[in-house]
Amino acid sequence: MQVIPVIDVRGGVTVAASRGDRANYRTLESPLAASADPVAVAKGLWSLFPFQRLYVADLEGIEGRGADFAMQERLCKGWPGSEVWIDDGLMQAPGAGEHLLRRQVLGSESFSSLEDYARTRQLAGAAAPLSLDFRGDDFIGPAELLADAAFWPHRVIVMTLARVGSGEGPDLARLESIVAHAGAREVYAAGGVRNGDDLKALAGIGVAGALIATALHAGKITRRDIEAIAL
Numbered sequence: 543m544q545v546i547p548v549i550d551v552r553g554g555v556t557v558a559a560s561r562g563d564r565a566n567y568r569t570l571e572s573p574l575a576a577s578a579d580p581v582a583v584a585k586g587l588w589s590l591f592p593f594q595r596l597y598v599a600d601l602e603g604i605e606g607r608g609a610d611f612a613m614q615e616r617l618c619k620g621w622p623g624s625e626v627w628i629d630d631g632l633m634q635a636p637g638a639g640e641h642l643l644r645r646q647v648l649g650s651e652s653f654s655s656l657e658d659y660a661r662t663r664q665l666a667g668a669a670a671p672l673s674l675d676f677r678g679d680d681f682i683g684p685a686e687l688l689a690d691a692a693f694w695p696h697r698v699i700v701m702t703l704a705r706v707g708s709g710e711g712p713d714l715a716r717l718e719s720i721v722a723h724a725g726a727r728e729v730y731a732a733g734g735v736r737n738g739d740d741l742k743a744l745a746g747i748g749v750a751g752a753l754i755a756t757a758l759h760a761g762k763i764t765r766r767d768i769e770a771i772a773l
Contacts, residue, residue: 543744543771544595544751546627546730547587547758549580551613552601556583559706559755564601572759580613581620587758591768594623597647597732597753603630604649618643627671632662647699650683651675659687663695671697673732674720676713678704697728699753705734709756712740714747721748738767745771 550557550567555578557567570578574586584596598617603609609630618626621643629647646666650673653659663670672695675682682703687693700720702713712734721729728750735741735752741763744752757763 543741543749544730545591545593545741545758545763545768545771546595546597546751546753547584547593548597548599548732548753548755549583549587549617550599550601550755551580551610554580554610554613556580557601558759559599564605567601570759573761574759581616584617584621588622590758591765592623595625595627595751596621596623597627598629600628600630603632604652606631614644629673646670647673648695649673649675649701650681650687653683653687656684656686656693659684659693668695670695671699671730673699673701675701675703676716691723691725691727694724694727697730697750698724699730699732701753702733706732709736710734711736712744712752714743717744717749718747735763737762738764738770741767741771 550559552567556570558570559567570583572583572586574590575582587593600609600614614628625645626643627645627647629649632652648663648666648670674688681688700717705713712731717731730751730753731744731749732753735754736757741752754763
C-alpha cells in the first residue's frame with residue numbers, strides 16, 4: 543500500500559485543508575518546511591519519506607478562477623519522485639505542454655455529464671486517475687460515472703471532502719464498497735486518515751493507497767508507519 547502526500551495550494555502558498563471547506567483553508571504551518579511555499583513543503587514531505595507520488599490540489603483552478611500553471615511546473619520540476627497528480631478543475635487542456643511527471647486528475651465534481659467525462663478522459667490518457675468526489679453522502683458528478691465501473695480508469699481516488707483535514711478517520715464502509723465494485727482497479731482513499739492504525743485498516747480492505755496531508759505534518763503518521771504498510 544502507498545501513501546501519497548497532498549499539497550493544497552491557493553494564491554501560490556500551501557494551505558491546510560479543513561473538512562473540504564475551501565473558503566476557510568488557512569496558510570499551512572508545518573515542522574517539515576520553513577515556509578508555505580509549495581516546493582518547500584514538497585521537499586519537506588520528501589525528507590520524511592521518499593514518496594514516489596505527490597498529489598496537488600490547485601484550488602484556484604478547481605474553483606474556476608484560473609489554474610496556477612507556473613506553480614504546477616515548479617512542483618513538477620522540484621519533485622524528486624516519479625509522478626505529480628494535479629487536480630486543477632481541468633483548467634488546462636489535458637496533454638498540452640505537459641511535464642513528464644504530470645498526471646491530470648479527473649475530478650468528478652468538474653463534469654456535468656458522462657459525455658463530458660468521456661471526452662476529457664480520452665484527451666488525458668490512460669494514466670490519468672479519476673477522483674470520485676463525495677460531499678457527505680452525496681456524489682458530486684454524473685450519477686452514471688459512479689454507478690458503472692466500466693467508465694473508471696485503472697486508478698480511482700475516493701475523495702470524501704467532508705473528512706479532509708477532519709481527523710475523523712476514513713470512510714471505511716464506502717471504500718470497501720467501491721473496492722468491491724472496482725475489480726482489479728487500484729482504489730485510493732482521500733479524507734480523514736489519522737494514523738498508522740487507519741493505514742492498516744485501509745490495507746485490510748484492499749485499498750491500494752491513501753492521500754494524506756494533516757497527519758503527516760502533525761507527526762501522527764511517521765516514517766515507521768509508512769514503512770510498515772509499504773509494498
